[in-house]
Amino acid sequence: MSVFIEDSRLKPILEKVEAGARLSYEDGVALYRTSDILALGYMANLVRERLHGATTYFNVNRHINPTDVCVASCRLCAFGKKAKDPKAYTMSLDQVWHVAGEGWTEAVTEFHIVGGLHPELTLDWYCEMLRGLKERFPQVHLKAFTMVEIGYLAERTRISVQEVLERLRDSGMDSLPGGGAEIFCDRVRRIICDHKITGEEWLETARIAHRLGLHSNCTMLYGHIETEEDRVDHLVKLRALQDETRGFVTFIPLAFHPDNTPLAHIPKTTGFLDIKSIAVARLMLDNIPHIKAYWIMMTPKIAQIALRFGADDIDGTVVEEKIYHDAGATTSQSLRRGELLQLIRKAGREPVERDTLYRPVQRTETTFTVLV
Ligand code: V47
Numbered sequence: 001m002s003v004f005i006e007d008s009r010l011k012p013i014l015e016k017v018e019a020g021a022r023l024s025y026e027d028g029v030a031l032y033r034t035s036d037i038l039a040l041g042y043m044a045n046l047v048r049e050r051l052h053g054a055t056t057y058f059n060v061n062r063h064i065n066p067t068d069v070c071v072a073s074c075r076l077c078a079f080g081k082k083a084k085d086p087k088a089y090t091m092s093l094d095q096v097w098h099v100a101g102e103g104w105t106e107a108v109t110e111f112h113i114v115g116g117l118h119p120e121l122t123l124d125w126y127c128e129m130l131r132g133l134k135e136r137f138p139q140v141h142l143k144a145f146t147m148v149e150i151g152y153l154a155e156r157t158r159i160s161v162q163e164v165l166e167r168l169r170d171s172g173m174d175s176l177p178g179g180g181a182e183i184f185c186d187r188v189r190r191i192i193c194d195h196k197i198t199g200e201e202w203l204e205t206a207r208i209a210h211r212l213g214l215h216s217n218c219t220m221l222y223g224h225i226e227t228e229e230d231r232v233d234h235l236v237k238l239r240a241l242q243d244e245t246r247g248f249v250t251f252i253p254l255a256f257h258p259d260n261t262p263l264a265h266i267p268k269t270t271g272f273l274d275i276k277s278i279a280v281a282r283l284m285l286d287n288i289p290h291i292k293a294y295w296i297m298m299t300p301k302i303a304q305i306a307l308r309f310g311a312d313d314i315d316g317t318v319v320e321e322k323i324y325h326d327a328g329a330t331t332s333q334s335l336r337r338g339e340l341l342q343l344i345r346k347a348g349r350e351p352v353e354r355d356t357l358y359r360p361v362q363r364t365e366t367t368f369t370v371l372v
Contacts, residue, residue, distance in 0.1 A: 007036035028232035044279035044310030061316035070116025078260035078327035113144035130172035147205035148180035178217030210247025223269035259328025282310030
């Protein structure tokens with residue numbers, strides 16, 4: 001099929017995409033540099049439809065953030081607070097289990113659980129939290145703890161990352177979300193998140209998790225001080241690890257929201273960059289099955305457009321989001337299942353409710369069955 005390409009530098013890339021060939025680092029940089037968003041969208045949509053046709057996935061999930069107390073003080077973050085901050089909170093185990101139940105009205109299939117790096121909560125506490133959730137909600141998938149939280153627990157408990165992962169898995173953790181990856185480049189990390197594990201450590205933690213048979217997602221935070229080269233380097237590193245482990249399920253590009261962070265002077269990302277980040281990810285990450293347009297971060301309107309620029313997933317109902325809303329997000333904190341269906345259908349796509357590992361879910365008003 002022919003397509004009108006305004007930016008002639010994209011022609012050799014189009015040939016590779018049509019042939020199903022892997023794109024190089026240089027191709028990735030060229031894709032980020034182009035303004036030819038329609039050619040980019042054409043190519044990304046070609047790959048998206050080759051993999052998923054018109055299907056667009058969503059899930060019925062609930063976010064739980066047990067604490068916002070965090071020792072890290074990352075400049076990118078408006079969520080984490082020092083323990084002595086009067087606005088900081090830490091839930092008791094009973095509160096976590098209670099909050100989880102509040103999302104139950106729509107029969108959620110996933111709890112997405114992440115929090116700050118708390119200096120006192122122990123590995124045993126987290127294991128008990130998971131066991132309590134599994135006991136009360138045995139059919140709900142527990143997608144819990146970023147690689148950064150895992151690294152911190154290992155450091156504090158003085159045991160290996162592998163042992164932390166095994167203990168959490170044995171207590172009920174089913175998979176891991178993709179957060180904390182930010183941008184792997186050291187120079188950028190030193191400025192936006194200098195107290196976090198390094199990019200290499202993030203990748204190594206993911207490698208260990210995948211080797212234990214745990215799946216995870218992966219993310220990239222863009223729109224702050226990183227260069228186009230930094231972004232492509234990040235994508236290429238994720239792709240290389242995926243060649244090795246096949247453990248990543250979904251990639252989620254995350255736009256930096258500057259409000260209430262020490263980097264508040266940085267302008268917000270544009271819709272153009274948000275859409276481009278989805279498309280470039282779809283084209284570069286040829287071995288990661290899904291690309292998510294996280295509506296909380298992109299707004300439902302841009303997320304809907306993204307479904308024609310490479311994304312095949314729109315995340316879920318979420319119910320109560322804190323990380324982006326503390327950083328000035330003006331989107332709603334939750335969407336109902338019916339609203340997600342509408343959003344997808346109005347983009348001419350076919351909604352499929354999935355569980356965390358993308359098995360289709362069949363449901364009645366209050367119950368669900370995962371189709372295997
Ligand atoms: O790790 C923090 C980012 C992430 C800000 O795996 C910020 O399915 C923008 O990882 N502006 C948490 N971003 C969110 C996340 C996620 C979201 C949805 C689905 C999944 C999944 C994972 O948000 C953090 C960090 O990278 N973040 N502060 C901020 N001011």
